[in-house]
Amino acid sequence: MTKATIATSPIEGQKPGTSGLRKKCRVFMGAHYLENFVQAMFDGIGGVAGKTLVVGGDGRFHNDVATQTILAMAAANGAARVIVGQNALLSTPAASHLIRLNKTDGGVILSASHNPGGEDEDFGIKFNMSNGGPAPEGITNAMFERTKVIDAYHIWQGDPVDLSTIGTSVLGDMQVDVVDPVAAYVDLMQSLFDFPAIAKMIKGGFRIRFDSMCAITGPYARAILEDTLGAAKDTVAHATPLPDFGGMHPDPNPTWAHELMDEMMGADAPDFGCASDGDGDRNMIVGPNCYVSPSDSLAVIAANAHLAPGYKDGLKGVARSMPTSAAVDRVAQALGLDCYETPTGWKFFGNLMDDGRVSLCGEESFGTGSDHVREKDGVWAVLMWLNIMAATGKSVPELMEDHWARFGRNYYSRHDFEAIVSEKADVLMTALRGSLDGLAGQNYGPLTVEKADDYAYLDPVDGSTSAQQGVRVVFEGGSRFVVRLSGTGTSGATLRLYLEKVETKALNLEPQAALAEIIAAAHSIIGIEGFTGRTAPDVIT
Numbered sequence: 001m002t003k004a005t006i007a008t009s010p011i012e013g014q015k016p017g018t019s020g021l022r023k024k025c026r027v028f029m030g031a032h033y034l035e036n037f038v039q040a041m042f043d044g045i046g047g048v049a050g051k052t053l054v055v056g057g058d059g060r061f062h063n064d065v066a067t068q069t070i071l072a073m074a075a076a077n078g079a080a081r082v083i084v085g086q087n088a089l090l091s092t093p094a095a096s097h098l099i100r101l102n103k104t105d106g107g108v109i110l111s112a113s114h115n116p117g118g119e120d121e122d123f124g125i126k127f128n129m130s131n132g133g134p135a136p137e138g139i140t141n142a143m144f145e146r147t148k149v150i151d152a153y154h155i156w157q158g159d160p161v162d163l164s165t166i167g168t169s170v171l172g173d174m175q176v177d178v179v180d181p182v183a184a185y186v187d188l189m190q191s192l193f194d195f196p197a198i199a200k201m202i203k204g205g206f207r208i209r210f211d212s213m214c215a216i217t218g219p220y221a222r223a224i225l226e227d228t229l230g231a232a233k234d235t236v237a238h239a240t241p242l243p244d245f246g247g248m249h250p251d252p253n254p255t256w257a258h259e260l261m262d263e264m265m266g267a268d269a270p271d272f273g274c275a276s277d278g279d280g281d282r283n284m285i286v287g288p289n290c291y292v293s294p295s296d297s298l299a300v301i302a303a304n305a306h307l308a309p310g311y312k313d314g315l316k317g318v319a320r321s322m323p324t325s326a327a328v329d330r331v332a333q334a335l336g337l338d339c340y341e342t343p344t345g346w347k348f349f350g351n352l353m354d355d356g357r358v359s360l361c362g363e364e365s366f367g368t369g370s371d372h373v374r375e376k377d378g379v380w381a382v383l384m385w386l387n388i389m390a391a392t393g394k395s396v397p398e399l400m401e402d403h404w405a406r407f408g409r410n411y412y413s414r415h416d417f418e419a420i421v422s423e424k425a426d427v428l429m430t431a432l433r434g435s436l437d438g439l440a441g442q443n444y445g446p447l448t449v450e451k452a453d454d455y456a457y458l459d460p461v462d463g464s465t466s467a468q469q470g471v472r473v474v475f476e477g478g479s480r481f482v483v484r485l486s487g488t489g490t491s492g493a494t495l496r497l498y499l500e501k502v503e504t505k506a507l508n509l510e511p512q513a514a515l516a517e518i519i520a521a522a523h524s525i526i527g528i529e530g531f532t533g534r535t536a537p538d539v540i541t
């Protein structure tokens, strides 16, 4: 058992994206790849000597091996203590909670989130700060700069730590606490939601289907829904986390959670359906014959959060990512709440929550959460919906109809064009940016462009700026589309086209039909087919 310093050299491309560093698993398994990045991560936060960290991941292939490497490197870099989930498992929101609960200096989360898992699929790693939230851009940039000059890393060489048993051990001079990944999180949920009311609703025959998609939320959802709230024993489907997610693509949207969708659209559907992603921070909400778009879910939660005990005094304010629909803005306006717009990625919400400006945040990409942690939180969103339904006695379709009748409806859809050759996507974006100045006043079918720009963000709390966060084209009357390239993919480029139309009269149209004119205008302005050869998206949400 010795501490070793291993010589290495920089490896290209270790730049964190929207949510940490994500690459193919085999890339992470390459010589020095993970070690280089972990050392750069530790250096980027000013070292870990004397610090306490939380470590855990979503259980995908390589999670166990990578956790041992991180523990060995934390020990050799002088960390005082590491709190790690049993069997190296922690959902992203549970990790965020443990960082805050134990007042640690931060944590390392292993996940490629909604991307598939397995030896030939994706792996990822990110650092969360002492507030429990993802490292801001200033820190991830510092980490990236370190990866370019790294020449050595420190690692403890010895037997792996037993992570299968809850308890305390040591690795060199570092204390290792293996904890139950679920218990503290269940306590937190119980402090926020009206569990007796939800249990009563379930006892009265209310049926739930939660699809964990063979990813991390299985143990959490079972402990809460089945063991605590009394839901039937088969409520949680695909409840055992598997290294390859059982071949499932753990992205909770109508395309990838099609088993749940089929059940909810079929005869004898349960009263409530929900799903979560690989690391448990995303959620999809669906009622019988009633899919709820994530932007609408955020708005419904904003309008009803006060029904949950943890939010009974009302929200401090709300925030959404720029491409998310403005449905929540309408609620904020009606309730007199401040409403913030941020770039894509949860890291931008942290400052607003820490500063007490907002307590509810959301993204169109199936992410909703509050200031109970500093990550989006799939199980939290599910419990919020259950709490709202228990308090109002209304079904999902009834809640949606009431909501649209009161606030109007923002028809919304996202079209993803995946695996585009990166160079082609870059040429497309450059051309689009170059065309923005001439767009105002142009007509596309019945639509007239009002303004077009490339979104830039000024953080009102720390004054930092983030440029080129998505091109947006707004039409007269408020309809709009947004285009940006994904920052979470691991091969080629994914073009995301976000479409939105505000409607106060025709409230029951099919979203793709309601958006048809905007879709046509977007294709004509962007020239997707000309640049990429693609005429139709791969995934529509």
Ligand code: VG1
Residues within 6 Å of the ligand: 018, 019, 112, 113, 114, 115, 277, 281, 282, 321, 344, 345, 346, 363, 364, 365, 367, 485, 486, 487, 488, 489, 496
């Ligand atoms: C996507 C989503 C974004 C989300 C991010 C991380 O990023 O669009 O809203 O915050 O994934 O979510 P991008 O850059 O691919 O559009 V998760 O659940 O993958 O951590």
Ligand code: CO
Residues within 6 Å of the ligand: 092, 113, 114, 277, 278, 279, 280, 281, 282
């Ligand atoms: Co996720």
